[in-house]
Amino acid sequence: MKKNRLEVKCVGIVLGVAFAVGLMLAGSAWAQESVAVRAMLVKTVPDDPTAAGWSGAIPATFPLSPQVHWPARILEVTAQNVTARGLSDGKQVAIMLEYDDPTEDPDDAVAVEFMVGDKRAHFAHGQPMAQMEGGPVNIWFWKNKDAKAIDMNARGFGTLKVQDQQDLKGKGVYQNGKWKVVFSRAVATGDANDTQFKPGEFINIAFAVWDGKKDPASGDLKEKGSQKAVSSWWYFRVEPQPDYSSYFYALLAIGLAAGFEFVVIRKLRKGPSA
Amino acid sequence: MKGGIHLKPALLMVGLYLFLKFGMPLFTAPLPASLIMLYLMLTFSGIMIFMTLSGTSMESFLGPIFRFISGDGQESTMKTARLAVLALFPLLVGWQTYTSTASSTVPPAENRTVHPAPPGEFAVMSNPVPNTPENVMTGKGLYAAYCSPCHGQFDGKGPASKGFNPPPANFKDPTTIAMLQESYLFWRIKKGGVGLSVEGMPWKSAMPRWEFELKDEQIWKIILGEYDGAGQKPRTWE
Numbered sequence: 001m002k003k004n005r006l007e008v009k010c011v012g013i014v015l016g017v018a019f020a021v022g023l024m025l026a027g028s029a030w031a032q033e034s035v036a037v038r039a040m041l042v043k044t045v046p047d048d049p050t051a052a053g054w055s056g057a058i059p060a061t062f063p064l065s066p067q068v069h070w071p072a073r074i075l076e077v078t079a080q081n082v083t084a085r086g087l088s089d090g091k092q093v094a095i096m097l098e099y100d101d102p103t104e105d106p107d108d109a110v111a112v113e114f115m116v117g118d119k120r121a122h123f124a125h126g127q128p129m130a131q132m133e134g135g136p137v138n139i140w141f142w143k144n145k146d147a148k149a150i151d152m153n154a155r156g157f158g159t160l161k162v163q164d165q166q167d168l169k170g171k172g173v174y175q176n177g178k179w180k181v182v183f184s185r186a187v188a189t190g191d192a193n194d195t196q197f198k199p200g201e202f203i204n205i206a207f208a209v210w211d212g213k214k215d216p217a218s219g220d221l222k223e224k225g226s227q228k229a230v231s232s233w234w235y236f237r238v239e240p241q242p243d244y245s246s247y248f249y250a251l252l253a254i255g256l257a258a259g260f261e262f263v264v265i266r267k268l269r270k271g272p273s274a
Numbered sequence: 275m276k277g278g279i280h281l282k283p284a285l286l287m288v289g290l291y292l293f294l295k296f297g298m299p300l301f302t303a304p305l306p307a308s309l310i311m312l313y314l315m316l317t318f319s320g321i322m323i324f325m326t327l328s329g330t331s332m333e334s335f336l337g338p339i340f341r342f343i344s345g346d347g348q349e350s351t352m353k354t355a356r357l358a359v360l361a362l363f364p365l366l367v368g369w370q371t372y373t374s375t376a377s378s379t380v381p382p383a384e385n386r387t388v389h390p391a392p393p394g395e396f397a398v399m400s401n402p403v404p405n406t407p408e409n410v411m412t413g414k415g416l417y418a419a420y421c422s423p424c425h426g427q428f429d430g431k432g433p434a435s436k437g438f439n440p441p442p443a444n445f446k447d448p449t450t451i452a453m454l455q456e457s458y459l460f461w462r463i464k465k466g467g468v469g470l471s472v473e474g475m476p477w478k479s480a481m482p483r484w485e486f487e488l489k490d491e492q493i494w495k496i497i498l499g500e501y502d503g504a505g506q507k508p509r510t511w512e
Binding site for chain 1: 340343344345346360363364365367368369370371372375376377379380381382393423424433434435436437438439440465466467468469470471472476477478480481482486487
């Protein structure tokens with residue numbers, strides 16, 4: 001009878017521990033959400049939006065808002081979300097943006113923004129901040145009618161400057177009401193005006209989308225200049241080469257824990273109080 | 275009751291974990307894993323001290339555990355339970371080692387101070403606009419034109435809000451304008467996101483710098499309209 005009760009208790013403890021472990025694991029899984037674009041490692045980096053290689057990239061979707069920080073602002077935008085994917089071979093990196101747009105227009109455009117240097121920059125074009133000195137931003141811009149990507153810098157609205165050294169490639173494809181635009185560049189360019197990617201390191205990234213639809217009556221573009229859809233700062237990184245050392249450490253830890261158990265059991269069986 | 279000598283501490287530990295992990299976030303911000311671990315360790319130490327106060331209580335608490343681990347004279351069900359525990363422990367240690375050494379695929383955490391201290395000149399201000407029905411109404415009109423696209427019906431859920439991180443403030447939430455003075459709102463509206471101090475992460479806020487587009491008097495009126503519309507009262511010092 002007594003033994004049975006002990007059994008029940010021990011099984012209860014085992015179940016309790018298993019439940020607690022399960023909760024911890026579930027808790028860490030729930031914490032995952034789409035906050036970062038990770039450029040996954042591949043053999044060759046595609047510079048075409050329709051390339052099969054993109055199936056290996058992990059999509060990350062970010063909400064967009066109208067740019068309200070600075071006039072001329074806008075209060076409604078066409079693109080509500082942008083989905084970003086990244087691929088890299090360690091030397092080249094490509095970022096693909098995908099979003100819904102009901103019409104293909106010559107002035108449709110997209111941009112990707114990064115901070116440059118060691119100072120933090122405001123997400124709206126690196127606007128000057130009152131209580132800290134901000135850094136510039138590096139902007140990659142692609143417009144449908146230009147059919148090319150432009151490498152630019154800014155430090156506040158109205159300071160946009162096209163770089164002397166152009167390191168970017170860009171290509172867009174419009175299909176079934178969706179734009180897919182790929183920017184590609186070397187991971188490291190040696191240009192101080194460019195964001196340099198260090199594999200494994202998260203940096204900030206932001207997105208902008210312009211619907212270049214023309215009003216048939218006035219000829220005005222629906223979105224242009226500071227009137228655009230924007231995202232906040234999110235994260236981007238080029239994935240590092242795989243590192244298997246944690247598997248080794250885990251195996252070592254398992255061995256040590258098993259050894260510890262062995263010693264304890266032996267001690268308990270031999271010891272006077274066992 | 276003798277049967278509860280292990281069950282009660284085990285239930286206490288599991289119950290405490292569930293409360294800290296899932297109960298506390300209902301009242302406050304989620305606790306970091308390290309703090310939860312600290313509380314669990316303290317509770318565990320307390321249990322151990324309590325159970326080992328005398329030789330008898332120590333034997334009745336630790337004796338069955340030691341006999342369970344050593345496996346002396348166990349029957350088949352107990353043997354299975356013992357093997358399961360002995361196998362689970364190294365696997366848990368291995369898993370913990372893997373997760374703490376594996377390179378993270380999650381961006382580093384950012385600690386943003388939601389309401390950093392305003393510059394000195396703003397801390398001493400008081401609203402020069404009298405709180406009259408006309409001024410409140412004017413303020414609400416200005417709010418509708420300039421603030422509601424992002425801050426919505428005082429709930430932070432305006433049509434232009436969804437892309438912004440941090441999201442626009444929800445004025446109906448008791449932890450926003452209800453715990454701030456009017457001078458604080460004046461500073462935040464006038465200088466915008468870029469006016470925040472470093473700990474407020476000014477580089478992330480989309481709040482416009484309204485001093486370029488609104489007069490001070492209009493901002494004070496917006497503040498009156500904002501408190502009225504959100505059903506809140508500004509904090510005072512008395």
